[in-house]
Amino acid sequence: MRVVIAEDSVLLREGLARLLDAAGHDVVAAVGDPGALVAAVRAHTPDLSIVDVRMPPTHTDEGIRAAHRLREENPAARILVLSQIVSGRAAAGLLTTGEGGLGYLLKDRVGDVEEFLAAIETVAAGGEVIDPHVVRKLLSRRSRVDELTPRETDVLALMAEGKTNTAIAEALVVSEAAVAKHINRIFTKLDLGTDDSVHKRVQAVLTYLGR
Structure with a gap:
């Protein structure tokens, strides 16, 4: 699998690259900002992009906005978003785009190597993987409509x-x-x-x- 990584933390970016390399995947680009992510995806057309939610310059939602842009350019783009926080809004907005092949995981999940590798393979194959904590938040918000x-x-x-x-x-x-x-x-x-x-x-x- 050919993968692009977008993560502003050098340690995590390098750690992900080594993990994927050890699993037999080809990291074709590892970048630290949303502009470089879009450029790398356009240049390499990877099987999967792994994207951090918060990246420069403001470290708020640059990663999500870049993911939306990639899906607008190519609805079939496979994207796995990593976040340090449970954001139902970000997940809901992204999951309504494109044609499947999306994932939203908390960064804590990366510590479980087998689970993480299974998640990227699912997303690359066109499936969807959502962190259970995010699912609970989405369901909680939906129930509030009844209130x-x-x-x-x-x-x-x-x-x-x-x-x-x-x-x-x-x-x-x-x-x-x-x-x-x-x-x-x-x-x-x-x-x-x-x-x-x-x-x-x-x-x-x-x-x-x-x-």
């Missing part, structure tokens, strides 16, 4: 139809200010956080559609 009030559910349903706040206000015969308050409460109840790099409206709709 919304009837009016909040109506607002979210109209959001899922692609309606703007103005259109929602007209449909429900309320003010736009009231709609905005409902939406903010929806975001809070669905635990979408305060990260402005995440499109909370899209994530709320994905949660609603996947409940």
Whole structure:
């Protein structure tokens, strides 16, 4: 298997490269930033890319955004994302792209060599591997849809139809200010956080559609 690694920690990047090499895989590129990742994938067309969520320059979601870009360019690109944190939002957003061949694992899982190698083979073959901790967080958020009030559910349903706040206000015969308050409460109840790099409206709709 030909693999590209994108990880800004030199120690982890080199460790992954040696692990994969020992398992008989060919690491065609090992890079430390999202721009180099995209360039390496374009140049080598690997069987799998292993991508860290947080990379330079801001160390927030550069890896996820680079993964989205790769899937936009090639929906069949196989990508395994590694993260130090449980982020249901990041997983949900990525798993709705492309044609399978995706994985989201916590970095702790890399310590279990057999499990990690099995995961990369599954993803490279077109399957999906999601860390159980991430699955639990996704299921927990979906259950929160049932905690919304009837009016909040109506607002979210109209959001899922692609309606703007103005259109929602007209449909429900309320003010736009009231709609905005409902939406903010929806975001809070669905635990979408305060990260402005995440499109909370899209994530709320994905949660609603996947409940």
